[in-house]
Amino acid sequence: MLYHQLTGTLAPLTATPRQIILAFSGGLDSRVLLELLTQYRDQNPQHDYLVVHIHHGLHPDADKWAEQCQLWADSAGFRCCVERVSLDTSLSVEHAARQARYQAIAHLLEPNGLVLTAQHSDDQVETFFLALKRGSGMEGLAGMPAVRPLGQGYLVRPLLTQSRASLEVYAHQHQLDWVDDPSNQDTRFDRNFLRHQWLPQADARWPGFRKAVERTQRLCGEQAALLARLIEPMVTQAETDAGSLPITALPQDDAALTQAMLRHWLKRYDIILSQAQLHTLIDDVIDAQPDANPSLTVGTVSIRRFQQQLYIVKPYADLSQWxxxxxxxxxxxxxxxxxxxxxxxxxxxxxxxxxxxxxxxxxxxxxxxxxxxxxxxxxxxxxxxxxxxxxxxxxxxxxxxxxxxxxxxxxxxxxxxxxxxxxxxxxxxxxxxxxx
Known part of the structure; x- marks a missing residue:
């Protein structure tokens, strides 16, 4: 069943040869996906395969894990590289590690290449509650999509509908071993708290609870997709050739529609704002005094207003001495x-x-x-x-x-x-x- 899930997910994405990267932590989930991908590669040798292990340097055994992942990849006949990353200390460890992983892998990704990750349905349920804790809207509550853009290619989660229990059964049947990261037991991290404490109690009290969450996620995803289809032509018509968004195109008498248009426009540039940041953008940038030069910094970019247009501005090199x-x-x-x-x-x-x-x-x-x-x-x-x-x-x-x-x-x-x-x-x- 797991292999059919992999082939079914990849079928519409692999009509022509392309690069396929496996993000390989060495944990149970990615270890199973490595085994599945080995079988897929043997039946589809036309693609360019690469296994990538991200070395965060957060644990004393990180070097040993990297060596073990290299051995598993070599044994399966894959090219493998270990990418060492440094974390942004201004972010939480979870957020910084995730950001560093995607940045490192995106750097290796060729046009239209695919990056496979091994998230499963248990991860999806946990993601729902993390989004709920943050006060996310429909798109956040919809959870992780099976396929989304990443850099020049796509991030693919082929096992997203399968449970962790099914992956564990597969691993035992195929006599696989894997890396056990002790930080996955540390309930100081929100996801681990949900996984080990809160969700087991909810499952025990409400049978069928996870299925209800998954149904809610599907409904949120459908409604978010419908809203995006309605908003897309409005943003496309308003956006200039330079990629700026005229403030006059935002409906002054409809705050909800204004916020939806802003979110949709920003998403084109992979910028996701919290509700507080969105209000700051409206109050301190869009509605700033006419003679102001306002901006809102989000990560490495800034959103700026100039002559009643909103621009996404990436960091530039200092050329004053050139x-x-x-x-x-x-x-x-x-x-x-x-x-x-x-x-x-x-x-x-x-x-x-x-x-x-x-x-x-x-x-x-x-x-x-x-x-x-x-x-x-x-x-x-x-x-x-x-x-x-x-x-x-x-x-x-x-x-x-x-x-x-x-x-x-x-x-x-x-x-x-x-x-x-x-x-x-x-x-x-x-x-x-x-x-x-």
Missing amino acids: QGTLTSESPLALPDGLGTLYLVPYSSTEKGLALGDLASRTLHVHFNPRGLSIHPAGRQGRRKLKKLYQEAGIPSWLRRRQPIICDGETVVAIADRYVSQTASGKHWRLVWQHES
Whole structure:
């Protein structure tokens, strides 16, 4: 039955050869999944298989567990790698370890690859009560999906409808041994408290209790999916080509619909907000004073408002000290994924800024606008770069990502937007080719 569950889950995802990664802790659940995957691989050798063990370094026996997992994977004929991770100390140990695992595995994942994990129905019930404790909505109460996006591929939980008891029976029938992590008995952790204390008492008092929870999860999942289908076209229509969300697209007289649209938009960027964070976003960012520059930090990204648009802003490198040189013979690769600058002979059909015959064909490029000004071609007087950025509608967090091109000490151009009065002409084209 377990093997048929695996093949049935993978069938619609494996029409063509792809990478399949097993997240392998060495515990009972993943040990069973390794055995099942060995059988699957023997019948489906066209895929690229990899076993990954995450070394958290949280237990004195962690090195020994990693070695044992390597031996089991080798014995089954799988390539195996051990990924050592460090945990974010600002988070709970459970949350930090889970986050580190997914980040490490996502780094190894190829486009459309699959990551298999061994969660089962007992895990699903525990997840329901953890979500209930946090005050989650329908989507949280629906529990873990069998398949969800992860990085460039998908996270797949093929055993999610099977009980831990069925996995244990399989392990004994196939004479498997596994790693016993003593932290799984530590009831200071919420999931272990539910598993070892609260849920057994609930099962004893209310026969059929877990089935009722599973039914509730299915209903919540169906309703959450229906809501997502209704909200999706609204968000798609409102979102700009730049990925921002106009605040004017949010219904001012319907708080519930506004929150649903915000959650759906943020989920596109893998951002899940608590109810408190969502209220902070509305009160302190969306409804901030017009002249404010508000933002809400969530993990490594921030949600920012600029000119009545909401943006998801990822962390950028500090480019204030970076410098480069550009010549007609040598295009300049810009840092941090900003593309390439080219200086090419003038052509009326080419895109880019038209420049005259410069005093020097070696141009200096940097990103620090502090104290600089330029006399834009066709306009009266000089302007500080800060004013020009405001005028051009460049968000504040992108202003130090605009390449400033200088001929000696003189600013001759800014990105692909402005050329100075004295540098304007029809001798060269300055082309900024952005990375896609």
